[in-house]
Amino acid sequence: PSYLDACEVVSLKDRRLWWRSCSEGHPVCSPAEPAELSPARACYRAARGKPPALGISWLSGNRGSGYYTRRGGVGESGDFITSPEISQVFGELIGIWYISEWMAMGKPSTFQLVELGPGRGTLTEDILRVFQQLASVLSKCDVSVHLVEVSPKLSEIQAVMLTGGKVQPSPEDESAYMKGISKTGIPIFWYRDIQDVPPGYSFYLAHEFFDALPIHKFQRTEKGWREVLVDIDPEVPDQLRFVLSPSRTPATQNFIQPEETRDHVEVCPEAGVIVQRLASRIEKDGGAALVADYGHDGTKTDTFRGFRNHKLHDVLSAPGTADLTADVDFSYLRKMARGKTATLGPIKQREFLKNMGIDLRLQVLLQNSGDTATREQLLHSYDMLMNPEKMGDCFNFFALLPHQRLAHPDKKDKPESKSPLPPVAGFNELLLK
Ligand SMILES: C[S@@+](CC[C@H](N)C(=O)[O-])C[C@H]1O[C@@H](n2cnc3c(N)ncnc32)[C@H](O)[C@@H]1O
Secondary structure (H helix, E strand, O other): OOHHHHHHHOOHHHHHHHHHHOOOOOHHHOOOOOOOOOHHHHHHHHOOOOOHHHOHHHHHHHHOOHHHHHOOOEOOOOOEOOHHHHOHHHHHHHHHHHHHHHHHOOOOOEEEEEEEOOOOOHHHHHHHHHHHHOOOOOOOOEEEEEEEOOOHHHHHHHHHHHHOOOEEEOOOOOOOOEEEEOOOOOEEEEEOOHHHOOOOOEEEEEEOOHHHOOOEEEEEEOOEEEEEEEEEOOOOOOOEEEEEOOOOOHHHHHHOOOOOOOOEEEEOHHHHHHHHHHHHHHHHHOEEEEEEEEEEOOOOOOOOEEEEOOEEEOOOOOOOOOEEEOOEEHHHHHHHHOOOOEEEEEEEHHHHHHHOOHHHHHHHHHHHOOOHHHHHHHHHHHHHHHOOOOOOOOEEEEEEEOHHHHOOOOOOOOHHHOOOOOOOEOOEOOOOO
């Protein structure tokens, strides 16, 4: 069980015990602090149980727990807006990517579409529309949808979006907590953890998921690596501040790579664990994973930030009320998949979408739309997704694929006997007609 579960069930008395038990040397949970109304406690409650001993990570983790359960966040009326909420074309092209990979992998008779952190469900809805439009191509394939979502509020919104609200809770002994049938007739299941999704040939999707997971922050000092932690500012009541750990912490010892050259580093161990799980599943059962997020390839240093009402927000003020996020380090994800799957990318969003045929799709939609307002909206959303100054350059696509998808296993022995493997769409031009 996670800390989240633990905090919901334990009594206040036990909570205080727990609070003290993790106080060793850590400034946030200093026993000297009056527990009831201190900002640390308010923050702790807002972050819903991430241990202060993990320093900044519990604060950044509020996106998957307290923040999402309380505010929901995604969409024009929320704190931030994501690509699928901007344009239907985004999800449609991702739907085409899965069909293209399914064909390149020999059209297996069944696959699971597994989305991590589906938000309002918009992306899955756009993908399912493509699957429906290409029903003749997929007619012999048994498709099911599996959504990994921790937020009860968002899973309800997804259920309405995808099934019209026709869902039922699953019996206790089933790994899914809810199930239903999509408006297009495909079975859908909800889980809290990727480990609960049944094994099987799967296409995974993580769009703006990894950036929502908690990070650790580190700083190189003359005395070696130190962890950036959260403390109560003794000068200003009810105000949090960042401090450096006085000595090395378990995290500095475990998460800093020996070859690290940067002076400030952010590491998201939970992302590493999830990528390892995805890679193991793909290696064993087949499939592919598409990850899309803002991020870098092991070069950036300080990216932890908050958003509230579409504006930058101080991560230390009013915790639990803002969307907190950090850029995804794709070089770290690549390391975590190493040995199990091949990886492609990161490639910039505008290159990926261009390769997937966004220009052609835009032209078709423009021709089919009768009114000026719709055409303006289509052009505006295209600009948001593709403009290098907007989302075009800072968002990246990254894929995990079985090794044999990129190279024939016995290619070295008999290179001439094998037909060339089709290029992976998005990272190359889409060949599917
Ligand atoms: C930024 S939203 C992305 C939404 C959607 N993919 C989109 O692009 O519109 C992050 C999503 O991840 C979910 N989430 C955050 N942490 C999670 C976790 N540890 N496990 C499963 N879902 C999580 C949130 O509840 C939310 O649905």
